[in-house]
Amino acid sequence: MRDETDKTTTDAQMTIRQICDAYDVTPRALRFYESKELLFPIREGQKRLFTRSDRARLKLILRGKRFGFSLEEIRQLLNLYDADDQHLTQLEQTCVIARERLVDMERRRNELDLAIEELRDQLKWGEEKVASLKTQEN
Amino acid sequence: MRDETDKTTTDAQMTIRQICDAYDVTPRALRFYESKELLFPIREGQKRLFTRSDRARLKLILRGKRFGFSLEEIRQLLNLYDADDQHLTQLEQTCVIARERLVDMERRRNELDLAIEELRDQLKWGEEKVASLKTQEN
DNA sequence: CGTTCCCTTTACGCGCACGTCAACTTCACT
DNA sequence: AGTGAAGTTGACGTGCGCGTAAAGGGAACG
Numbered sequence A, B: 001m002r003d004e005t006d007k008t009t010t011d012a013q014m015t016i017r018q019i020c021d022a023y024d025v026t027p028r029a030l031r032f033y034e035s036k037e038l039l040f041p042i043r044e045g046q047k048r049l050f051t052r053s054d055r056a057r058l059k060l061i062l063r064g065k066r067f068g069f070s071l072e073e074i075r076q077l078l079n080l081y082d083a084d085d086q087h088l089t090q091l092e093q094t095c096v097i098a099r100e101r102l103v104d105m106e107r108r109r110n111e112l113d114l115a116i117e118e119l120r121d122q123l124k125w126g127e128e129k130v131a132s133l134k135t136q137e138n
Numbered sequence C: 001c002g003t004t005c006c007c008t009t010t011a012c013g014c015g016c017a018c019g020t021c022a023a024c025t026t027c028a029c030t
Numbered sequence D: 001a002g003t004g005a006a007g008t009t010g011a012c013g014t015g016c017g018c019g020t021a022a023a024g025g026g027a028a029c030g
Helices: A016-023 A027-035 A052-066 A071-081 A088-137 B016-023 B027-035 B052-066 B071-081 B088-137
Strands: A042-044 A047-049 B042-044 B047-049
Touching: A016 A027, A016 A052, A027 A047, A027 A052, A052 A071, A052 B088, A071 A088, A071 B088, A088 B052, A088 B071, A088 B088, B016 B027, B016 B052, B027 B047, B027 B052, B052 B071, B071 B088
Parallel strands: none
Antiparallel strands: A042 A047, B042 B047
16 A cells, blocks of 8 residues: 655646646546556546656557547557567567558558648649639639 | 440449449448538439549548548548639638648648657667567577 | 535447448349 | 349448536535
């Protein structure tokens, strides 16, 4: 039974509300991520305290979401980022997943580059058309 | 053989099954996209025939999905790609949306570049750890 | 003491993007 | 005429990612 809070890590622990304000997420989402084992906040009594590690993971979660990764895919990725305590075979498997993800992300970037170029061209065309329509109108 | 088919566009019209095989989507998905006004296959009797335009749009749909865009967001984007027949105010509004999307996509690309670098580093670290664990083991 | 917050769990609900029947029609082939 | 393959329109079901009450605990304040 530990009766004292650890002073050395206190500054790294944030309440659920602080996290919500800082990262623009809802309490519900954070609890949901915990239930899906993407976050592991420690407990002080009933209340959750989010550590530095949790915040780092949360950043990766939010980023992953922006790229259309599912929470399950993100969970697998997160394992790579704190794989310190994993066994050899587990770590090797994590690396395999990471390599796949890396290839996937590189493919996405190429696609994204292409999409950006196309959209730029299309936008340019649209703006020119707007301009021609405006001069033609008067 | 029906003599009324236009030989010049026949190769541009594909049945739902051909589309499904070519783009790895289900009939259900294609009908769903049509119901949400992302695709506009022409009808020969009851059957849908997907034109070149539909296939171009489908490519953009699938790409958009990979980046986590909703179908509604994709629909708005698609409007830019065949905005020929739009009115001035409508076209201007489309351009506004396109500019927002463009900024968004460029921000995503920067994030993706960062994420790729981080994952690369992490993977390198993991592979080194695997190597050290293997030599240490023997 | 009661009230006000903030937090908790439990549980049901919802929008999206389809999947999955069910019940046809239409066409090709035998 | 019969059979089968492929297409059609509803209508309901499903998994994900939470939203949203409902009901309650605990501490802080007047």
